[in-house]
Amino acid sequence: MEGKDLYDLICMRRSCRAYLAKQVAPDLLLQVIEAGRMAPSGMNVQQCHFIAIRKQELLEKIRALMEQIVANLDATTANPMLAQSIKLAKVGKHNFYYGAPTLIVVANRRDNANNVPDSAAALQNMMLMATAVGLGNCWINNLRWNGDAPPIRQFLEEIGVKQDEAVYGALALGYAVDAPKTALVRSGNVVDIWE
């Protein structure tokens, strides 16, 4: 693969926040997860733990648990970017994974000093692969921020997160409702070069 093709793919990846109800085909799901599994890890520890939730009952359960946490946030003191989520949560309409039919949770060991970057590298690979195979996707942080809240933690252990693991990110995955968007302009992410 040429650099140009990769660059186009990187630019095509956009956060998708509206999904069709149609479930992701199993072979595509595995392709996405395999891309994550092949990401590097510090000292090659390979401690990412991918848990794909596709069962509607489980998805609804974690949605409702998260909604309750968000509904209880104080809109006057919380991050202003959460204002809309808080409003929706208070009326039972908040979905932190945007109604995607598949949610891939990425856990890692708490005692792995590279747990956050290892998980992020896997997520980036998965987002690129999802984009390459025509799936909408969105990096989800809520389970990272609220994964230790008791009801969320209990749910996570029920789906297989181990005692010594925590969640460092997740990926919403499905077929996008909207047509692909053009790349967002980067005005930040500045560059200095010392020649």
Add this chain to the structure above:
Amino acid sequence: MEGKDLYDLICMRRSCRAYLAKQVAPDLLLQVIEAGRMAPSGMNVQQCHFIAIRKQELLEKIRALMEQIVANLDATTANPMLAQSIKLAKVGKHNFYYGAPTLIVVANRRDNANNVPDSAAALQNMMLMATAVGLGNCWINNLRWNGDAPPIRQFLEEIGVKQDEAVYGALALGYAVDAPKTALVRSGNVVDIWE
């Protein structure tokens, strides 16, 4: 680009720890950095700051500063994986970026809650792009672990790291001495699927 091509590229990316002296062509360097700039960031804050060091004098300076830190580690209590580095550092032969002609430092704001994952996503994109354009590369963590040690911090500020920024990763970049290796088998990175 097809999923298969991306998967092959992902598998082709391997940590390169021996580089030719030849400097990376400027257009390839920019291609690699642009791939990092186009990575996503939480809340789209775009706060990665890429600093490419290509000046031999600066590369040697940071090498020597880091070597001094590693030489002073206690081999009996440090991570056993550092034993070889400590031994080399004590005799003035430790190079944390493996002698690459270019080192791309990735800084981000300390108050950005997503500074580590945002930097890691940018690094993953850069590693894939470097691989696609035929450059050896290796994710480097030393500046993340030791970036606040006073002599290192002073150096980082001299090259442009801002007061409110810290370093969350770096990339060694150059032409590999050795032929490409096959992908490392992943026996970890386990997967659970709830259908």
